[in-house]
Amino acid sequence: MSVQVPPRRIVSLAPALTEMLYALGVEERLVGVTDYCDYPPEALKKPKIGGAVNPNLEQIVALQPDLVLAQALTLNRRETVDALERLGLAVYATSSQTVEGVLESTRHVGEVTGSGERGEQLVTQLRERLSQLKQRLAGRAQRRVLFVVWHEPLISAGRNTFLTDALRLAGAESVVETSQDWPRLSLEEVVRQQPEFLVFASAHAEGVERTLAELKDRPGWRDLKAVRQHRVAIVSDAINRPAPRLVDAIEQLARQLHPTAFEEKSATQNSSAMADEIRSVATRTQL
Amino acid sequence: MKRLTFRRVLWTCAVLVVVLLGAVVLALKLGAVPISVTDLVLSLGRVAIGRSAELPSQFQVIVFGLRLPRIILAIFVGAALSVAGAGFQALLRNPLADPYVLGVSSGAALGAILSLILAPEIPLVTPAAAFAGAALTITAVYFLGRREGQLDGSTLLLGGIITASFLSAVIMFLMTTLAGRDLRGMAFWLMGDLSTPLPEELRWVFGVGLAVGISAIYSTAADLNLLLGGENEAIHLGVDVRRVKLVVYLAASVLTGLAVSVSGAIGYVGLLVPHAMRWLVGSDYRVLIPASALGGAIAVVLADTLARTIAAPTELPVGAMTALAGAPVFIYLLRRRMR
Numbered sequence: 001m002s003v004q005v006p007p008r009r010i011v012s013l014a015p016a017l018t019e020m021l022y023a024l025g026v027e028e029r030l031v032g033v034t035d036y037c038d039y040p041p042e043a044l045k046k047p048k049i050g051g052a053v054n055p056n057l058e059q060i061v062a063l064q065p066d067l068v069l070a071q072a073l074t075l076n077r078r079e080t081v082d083a084l085e086r087l088g089l090a091v092y093a094t095s096s097q098t099v100e101g102v103l104e105s106t107r108h109v110g111e112v113t114g115s116g117e118r119g120e121q122l123v124t125q126l127r128e129r130l131s132q133l134k135q136r137l138a139g140r141a142q143r144r145v146l147f148v149v150w151h152e153p154l155i156s157a158g159r160n161t162f163l164t165d166a167l168r169l170a171g172a173e174s175v176v177e178t179s180q181d182w183p184r185l186s187l188e189e190v191v192r193q194q195p196e197f198l199v200f201a202s203a204h205a206e207g208v209e210r211t212l213a214e215l216k217d218r219p220g221w222r223d224l225k226a227v228r229q230h231r232v233a234i235v236s237d238a239i240n241r242p243a244p245r246l247v248d249a250i251e252q253l254a255r256q257l258h259p260t261a262f263e264e265k266s267a268t269q270n271s272s273a274m275a276d277e278i279r280s281v282a283t284r285t286q287l
Numbered sequence: 288m289k290r291l292t293f294r295r296v297l298w299t300c301a302v303l304v305v306v307l308l309g310a311v312v313l314a315l316k317l318g319a320v321p322i323s324v325t326d327l328v329l330s331l332g333r334v335a336i337g338r339s340a341e342l343p344s345q346f347q348v349i350v351f352g353l354r355l356p357r358i359i360l361a362i363f364v365g366a367a368l369s370v371a372g373a374g375f376q377a378l379l380r381n382p383l384a385d386p387y388v389l390g391v392s393s394g395a396a397l398g399a400i401l402s403l404i405l406a407p408e409i410p411l412v413t414p415a416a417a418f419a420g421a422a423l424t425i426t427a428v429y430f431l432g433r434r435e436g437q438l439d440g441s442t443l444l445l446g447g448i449i450t451a452s453f454l455s456a457v458i459m460f461l462m463t464t465l466a467g468r469d470l471r472g473m474a475f476w477l478m479g480d481l482s483t484p485l486p487e488e489l490r491w492v493f494g495v496g497l498a499v500g501i502s503a504i505y506s507t508a509a510d511l512n513l514l515l516g517g518e519n520e521a522i523h524l525g526v527d528v529r530r531v532k533l534v535v536y537l538a539a540s541v542l543t544g545l546a547v548s549v550s551g552a553i554g555y556v557g558l559l560v561p562h563a564m565r566w567l568v569g570s571d572y573r574v575l576i577p578a579s580a581l582g583g584a585i586a587v588v589l590a591d592t593l594a595r596t597i598a599a600p601t602e603l604p605v606g607a608m609t610a611l612a613g614a615p616v617f618i619y620l621l622r623r624r625m626r
Contacts, residue, residue: 035601048600050319054482056600058349062320079483087348184463 006114007067007090011060013080014052014071017094018043019243020106021069023122024115032063039238039245052076057083067092069109074242094242098165099250102242103127126247130169133254136261142173143257145233146195146226151211154185162242170253171261172199187220197257198226199233201240201249208234233257296574303581307362310585314358314592319599320349356484360549361591361605362584364481365556367497367546369583370576372557373564374504374539377511377572378532379440385558386543389432389447393454394424395547396477400461403473411486414548421544424450429536438532479553479606481591489549496545501580503538507531508572515570553587553606555613560586562620 011032012018018037021030033046034055047063050056052075060068068084070076072093084091092112094105103123110119147167149155157163158180167174175193176183200208212232215221222228233256239249255262316327330346371386379388386392398420402412428450432443462473485493510531513521522528543557564578590608597603 050600050602054480054602054604056319056595056602057482058353059319059600061345061348061353064345083483087352 007065007112009063009065009067010113011049011063011065011068012037013049013055013069014075015039016075016241016243017069017071017109018046019241019245020109021113023106023244024110024113024118026113026115029113031065032060039241053080055080057087060084060089061087066090067112069094071095071242096162096242097160098162099130099169099246100165102162102244102246105242106244122244126244129247129251133169133251137171137254137258140171140258140261142168142171143196144175144193145172145197145199145257146175146190146193147199147201149182149201151215154187154190155182156185157181158183162246163239166239166246166250167199167253170250171258172197172253191220191223194224195226197231197233198224199235199253201235201237203237205234208232291569291571291574296577299568299574300577300581303578303585307581307585307588310588310592311358311362314361314588315350315354317592317596318349318354319595322346322350353484357481357591358588360481360485361587363485363493363497364546364550364553365560365583365585365587366580367500367542367583368553368557369560369564369579369586370501370504371539371542371546372583373561373572373575373579374535374542375557376561377514378438378535378539379444380514381440381444382562383558384444385555386539386546387451387552387554387557389428389443389540390424390451390454391421391540391543392547392552393451393458395421395544396552397454397458397461398423399476399548400458400473404461411488414486414489417548418544421540421547424454425537425540425544432536437529438536443536476551478604479551479609480604481550481553481587481594482602483549485549493545493549496541500538500542500545501576503534504542505573505576507534508576511535511572551604551606553609555609555617556583556586556590559613559617559620563616566620566623 008029009031010021010026010029012021012030013034015034015037018030018033019039021027022040022043027042030043030046032049033043034052035048035050036052037043037046047059049059049063052071055076057080068089068091070081070084070091070093072078072081073095074097076093081091081093092109094109096102096105103126106126107116107119107123110116110122145167147156147163149157156176157174158176158178159174160179161181164174164176175190175195176185200211202208212227212230216227226232233253235249235253235256236245238245239253312327315331316322316324326346327350330350334351368386372384375384375386375388376382378384395417398416398418399413401420402409402416406412428443428447429438431446431450432438434442458477510521510526510528513524513526514528514531518528546553560583561575561579564575564582567582568574568578586609587605590612591605593612594603594605594608597608
């Protein structure tokens with residue numbers, strides 16, 4: 001797709017795309033968002049076009065957009081994109097299954113919205129931060145983690161999601177190895193795997209703590225070392241969205257999983273994994 | 288029962304057609320984007336005199352590009368489901384029968400979900416696969432439902448119910464083990480949803496299928512009336528019961544399959560509308576079938592208008608609306624009949 005003139009009226013069909021547009025500084029031209037676009041908070045004030053899976057087509061048409069952004073494959077339905085194109089609207093669809101893919105989408109969205117330069121800068125900065133993080137984590141063993149998407153029933157993320165890729169960049173590897181995107185797991189398999197850390201994504205740490213307090217006496221959960229020793233990382237829910245803030249979430253997670261890697265002096269090179277663990281528990285208690 | 292005259296059938300249909308037109312105008316007017324009555328009347332007038340090119344483009348897209356195709360789909364689906372429901376209720380001699388009781392919708396849903404997993408990129412594959420799933424289910428249930436060489440109401444019902452629950456189990460299995468990105472719209476599909484307009488290529492197929500199905504059931508109307516008095520009595524009165532059952536079974540199944548393949552399983556319409564129409568126009572199938580077709584169209588057009596506007600701009604699935612409105616109406620009719 002080629003957009004000759006920068007679009008002046010943009011509709012976003014996904015929370016991640018809305019975030020991306022704000023990060024690219026084109027929010028003035030954003031005229032419609034979904035019911036779920038809650039970041040940044042100003043996005044809540046934009047005109048709504050309904051849900052992401054079932055957007056209101058006539059509302060989109062009424063906003064007279066010259067560009068509609070969709071998150072194909074992972075959120076918006078193909079029928080929606082087809083219907084909008086049949087109505088003669090320009091639709092640009094992104095889809096990313098890796099962190100690199102998210103960065104590329106950011107760059108592309110920058111290009112199609114006429115803020116290519118800002119997009120390049122943003123992506124360069126994000127890449128820089130990721131490579132610094134990679135250096136910090138160099139030589140450290142990957143933490144074996146269980147990413148808890150939902151605890152009852154237990155749902156985690158499969159290997160083809162950008163989320164699992166984000167875990168890798170944060171110095172973690174998922175104990176789940178499946179091509180399903182959002183697999184339902186058996187707790188006994190998790191007990192067998194004994195992940196070093198449980199990772200939760202939430203905007204409210206207290207909520208997760210409450211959940212954990214409930215889970216810790218339940219069979220299965222109480223047999224997890226990570227639960228008994230409270231080795232839990234709570235990251236911002238930005239880790240669930242293929243948008244630039246994903247890099248913030250990756251850094252946040254890396255700090256919790258590998259706290260010693262972030263100490264100013266590298267004198268603590270001799271710190272063992274044991275020390276790492278103690279500190280991470282300490283960090284958690286402070287939260 | 289009042290004697291049924293051709294005149295009365297015509298009058299009943301005329302009244303229902305007027306109500307349907309009213310519902311259509313209402314559905315054209317209401318939506319997330321406000322449109323004034325004046326604008327609507329003016330634009331309808333322009334279209335009527337063949338000067339639709341003068342319409343403001345945005346207006347044209349919303350009213351004629353989005354709302355009208357959706358209303359047409361609602362009319363087709365509503366008519367198909369209600370007539371199928373009336374047919375199944377007569378065939379199974381069970382007032383609780385609805386178009387989905389024999390598993391046609393589960394078969395269609397399974398076809399749709401398989402197409403989404405295996406070949407989502409082929410155009411029109413989902414409605415085609417849904418219809419294929421429905422057709423296979425119809426055939427399988429037909430063989431399960433035969434006894435001594437002909438369809439037997441209770442055997443058919445049991446065969447259909449067990450097929451439906453088996454297929455639902457397969458769907459659940461597929462949804463939990465293969466759950467991925469493309470299945471996101473599946474929930475809407477299972478609940479019934481009219482937001483995807485009928486593709487133009489399919490409009491004729493659908494229209495012809497609907498006409499043939501309804502006419503086929505209508506052609507048996509007089510025999511269905513006699514069947515109300517019992518199967519043996521009907522045989523003595525010269526009804527070819529075996530043929531009537533086969534025609535009604537096939538036509539009602541095809542109507543259901545067509546409806547499900549383009550809109551998912553919209554509940555309650557096929558159960559409720561025939562009952563409401565029996566109460567309004569009597570149980571003579573010669574008037575009940577056309578009345579059900581029109582009544583079903585009215586019900587779905589109104590339900591979808593509610594679904595589009597009640598939480599606008601958020602759209603609710605029309606199936607949620609028909610269930611919300613349908614259950615209380617059903618209870619009302621039930622209580623009334625007992626009094």
